[in-house]
Amino acid sequence: EAGVAQSPRYKIIEKRQSVAFWCNPISGHATLYWYQQILGQGPKLLIQFQNNGVVDDSQLPKDRFSAERLKGVDSTLKIQPAKLEDSAVYLCASSPRQGRKGTGYTFGSGTRLTVV
Amino acid sequence: GDSVTQMEGPVTLSEEAFLTINCTYTATGYPSLFWYVQYPGEGLQLLLKATKADDKGSNKGFEATYRKETTSFHLEKGSVQVSDSAVYFCALSGGYQKVTFGIGTKLQVIP
DSSP states (O other): OOEEEESSSSEEEEEEEEEEEEEEETTTTTTEEEEEOTTTTTOEEEEEEEEEEEETTTTTTTEHHHHHHHHHHOOEEEEEEEEEGOOEEEEEESSSSSTTTOOOEOHHHEEEEOOO | EEEEEEEOOOOOEEOOOOOEEEEEOOOOOOEEEEEEOOOOOOOOOEEEEEEEEEEEEEETTTEEOOTTTTTTTOOEEEOOGGOOOOEEEEEEEEEEEEEEEOOOOOEEEEO
């Protein structure tokens, strides 16, 4: 089966600019996650979708970050305006469905964002 | 809330040495436990998992046992190879399948 697709792989922007990342999960996976991985740290959950609804966005900086999952398939994460501390790898992951113990995730390769 | 503590790296070993990466967790209830691996320039891959106490997860020669009494899930491999060089993340999953990760331990294996 095809894996989780993310684009772009790399992005360099100036601070205060906007940027968008795209993710296409594994076909049929109901749950989609966006994680932020700052260099030297573990991934931090930004937002979790179940189909096209938000389950958890408690750690999403909503003043500058937004995400949507129209039609419950692919998803877009946007940052506007970007700050230097947003430099990180943004990982998308999907899993078959919520509530199934021990499922684990399948991750995409990530988008490496550098804000200068 | 849920948290994972794992040993800081980097860990440098010679090829064929024995590997242990320590991981302890704090969680309510009975979480599932995972080890993920991240090779240079790639995304995270699930290495192994355990869903209940005393379960042993294994894959590619790596093993980890879910120890509820010590809240630990240490990763072990009897003989590491250069190709095992990567960053290893311990993680747990509680309610709603949200996965909480540790900071990662970088392993470097030298020939």
